[in-house]
Amino acid sequence: MIGCGAGAAICEAYRASIPSDNSHQARNTIAAGTFALGMSKLARSAPMQTKLTINGKSHNLNADTRTTLLDALRNHLGMTGTKKGCDHGQCGACTVIVNGRRINSCLTLACMHDGNEVTTIEGLGTVDDLSPLQRAFVAHDGFQCGYCTPGQICSATAMLEEIKAGWPSHVSADLNAEIALSDAEIAERMSGNLCRCAAYPNIVEAIRTVAQGGRT
Known part of the structure; x- marks a missing residue:
């Protein structure tokens, strides 16, 4: 958000750029500025049609057009499984999977994902048919309050696919070797998802169990 001082400075700079005479250049400069301001107002007020495939x-x-993907999911589509935590991309509670990649849905606009495939926690399993990671989180007590759990599970789901694809992380010892799922490796890959209840050891164990093909 632009503060009052910054806004005044921008306006003053714009006025200074306008020639003082009534020349053709001056009229064009004013017209261009008026058009830009008008388009800015239109962009803020006009809704936009976006087609999403969700779960x-x-x-x-x-x-x-300013609606984030997170707010679109929760407020417009009623999918409240995806949580709003910090709303600044710092906690990972809002993690969803878009076209196979995990993202913070609070940091991206819904209109940027026209035609994209989005997977939320609601699309990973049901009460009667939990996903392997959901079962593992239950079996290993990978949560306490549960608020961060949807983001943790969405992130872990995509992370396991990254490992299958051979993507190294910051702590991978050898970029060309098979990835060893050490505690440090899993923790690094999940570092974008915070747990205020500090259930990290159990979260790591749950993820390792699924990665190694264990049944819960």
Whole structure:
């Protein structure tokens, strides 16, 4: 958000750029500025149609262009499994999977994902048919309050696919060797997801169990 001082400085710079005479250049400069301001107001006020495929189901979203993917999911589509924590991309509670990649849904606009496939916690399993990671989190007590759990599980789901694809992390000892799932490796790959209850050891164990093909 632009503060009052910064806004005044921008306006003053714009006025200074306008020639003092009534020349053709001056009229063009003013017209261009007026058009830009008008388009800015239009962009803020006009909703935009966005088509999203969420958990295999098509949705047509009609929302303000400033609507984040997180707010679109929760407030417009009623999918409240994805949580809003910090709303600044710092905690990972809002993690979802877009086209196979995990992202912080609070940091991206919904309109940027027209035609994309989005997977939320609701799409990973059901009460009667939990995903392997969901079962492992239950078996290993990988949560306490549970608020961060949807983001943790979405992140871990995509992270395991990254490992299968051979993507190294910052702590991988050898970029060309098979990835060893040490505590440090898993912790590094999940470092974008915070747990205020500090259930990290159990989260790591749950992820390792699934990665090694264990049953829960």
